[in-house]
Amino acid sequence: MINVGVVGASGYTGLELVKMLVSHSGFKLTYLATTQGDTMIEQLHPSLVDVISMPVEKADIQSVVKSCELVFLALPHKTSMGFAKELLDKGVKVVDLSADYRLELDTYEEHYCEHEDKAHLNEAVYALIEYYREDLKTAKLAAGPGCYPTATLLGILPFIPYLDTSAPLFIDAKSGVSGAGKKLTKMTSFVNMNENIFAYNPLKHRHEPEIAEKIEKIHGVKLNVNFVPHLIPVTRGELVSVYATLKKDIDPIEVLKKQYANDPFIRIRETPVDIKSTSGTHFCDIFATKNGNALFVSSAIDNLLRGASSQALVAANLMCGYDEGMGIPTIAYMP
Numbered sequence: 001m002i003n004v005g006v007v008g009a010s011g012y013t014g015l016e017l018v019k020m021l022v023s024h025s026g027f028k029l030t031y032l033a034t035t036q037g038d039t040m041i042e043q044l045h046p047s048l049v050d051v052i053s054m055p056v057e058k059a060d061i062q063s064v065v066k067s068c069e070l071v072f073l074a075l076p077h078k079t080s081m082g083f084a085k086e087l088l089d090k091g092v093k094v095v096d097l098s099a100d101y102r103l104e105l106d107t108y109e110e111h112y113c114e115h116e117d118k119a120h121l122n123e124a125v126y127a128l129i130e131y132y133r134e135d136l137k138t139a140k141l142a143a144g145p146g147c148y149p150t151a152t153l154l155g156i157l158p159f160i161p162y163l164d165t166s167a168p169l170f171i172d173a174k175s176g177v178s179g180a181g182k183k184l185t186k187m188t189s190f191v192n193m194n195e196n197i198f199a200y201n202p203l204k205h206r207h208e209p210e211i212a213e214k215i216e217k218i219h220g221v222k223l224n225v226n227f228v229p230h231l232i233p234v235t236r237g238e239l240v241s242v243y244a245t246l247k248k249d250i251d252p253i254e255v256l257k258k259q260y261a262n263d264p265f266i267r268i269r270e271t272p273v274d275i276k277s278t279s280g281t282h283f284c285d286i287f288a289t290k291n292g293n294a295l296f297v298s299s300a301i302d303n304l305l306r307g308a309s310s311q312a313l314v315a316a317n318l319m320c321g322y323d324e325g326m327g328i329p330t331i332a333y334m335p
């Protein structure tokens, strides 16, 4: 068993990690922390009463080093790199769920803040599993992709070689409210969300440069990426619709099937996808169709799992020599 910890155990993604780690056959949960600590995990999350009883400490680097070989940082950006830089120097493997190690330095500093751990930025592996699986096997630092970029990239990457790259790419994304974390805000209040839907940060969201940067890194193509996220009144789930222009005549479903033939957590669907069928799982469901040279690609994920915590756990599995699917949820919350 490999000892692991979760810093940020009171948050939404932290809870998802704890739920999967409780019964993981290769990882032993030895450390949980939040800003203040001094509580029990089942007190923070009553849903865990009679499932796990474990103290939650005030986050402290020395304690992580003493207790863990690998740690998940389910923390806000900037806070994460403050922990990661010292932990990495002290030999602890890190899986970071924040944006701190996802981007090239220039992109990060333009859209987030000054980077405080430039020394480790280059060694981070972007944990979009299907495209970086081999690199993750030797990684000491995995950078969890954003939830929207996960669903978008898994859907559109197989089509990039067939696209008219002079045409803009339009991404229309819809997310459940848990994507914003546990903090209450005016935007995510019940009265504002209930029976409502709206775009936020259209063409200005921080996930737009992440999507553009990874398309360029993986395919060497610079695209005009236009990303519009919406909030929808559901707790979890993300549906991404991509509109693009083809330059070649292809069968979209065949392209997807060929690309993901050996990827157990991608399901190619012959009818449009929905969020509920992936809710509670690590699956990404993808559908695509075309009308002449107009391409429509639609992908669905659970933002808290494939978009964050289960993708982080798969990265940890690979970093520790385990099977990719060890302890990874596959049964959806249906009906």
Ligand SMILES: NC(=O)c1ccc[n+]([C@@H]2O[C@H](COP(=O)([O-])OP(=O)(O)OC[C@H]3O[C@@H](n4cnc5c(N)ncnc54)[C@H](OP(=O)(O)O)[C@@H]3O)[C@@H](O)[C@H]2O)c1
Binding pocket: 007, 008, 009, 010, 011, 012, 013, 014, 033, 034, 035, 036, 037, 059, 074, 075, 076, 077, 079, 097, 098, 099, 144, 145, 146, 147, 178, 179, 180, 181, 182, 183, 303, 304, 307, 308
């Ligand atoms: N939600 C998603 O769907 C999603 C998807 C992909 C990536 N992410 C990323 O994953 C990270 C966590 O997201 P989340 O939704 O789980 O956020 P969240 O619900 O707001 O939880 C954040 C956690 O960080 C802890 N924390 C903050 N500052 C800390 C500090 N200085 N020391 C120790 N703990 C500290 C908080 O603890 P306290 O309770 O003590 O404040 C809380 O447990 C973020 O970077 C987010 O962008 C989230």
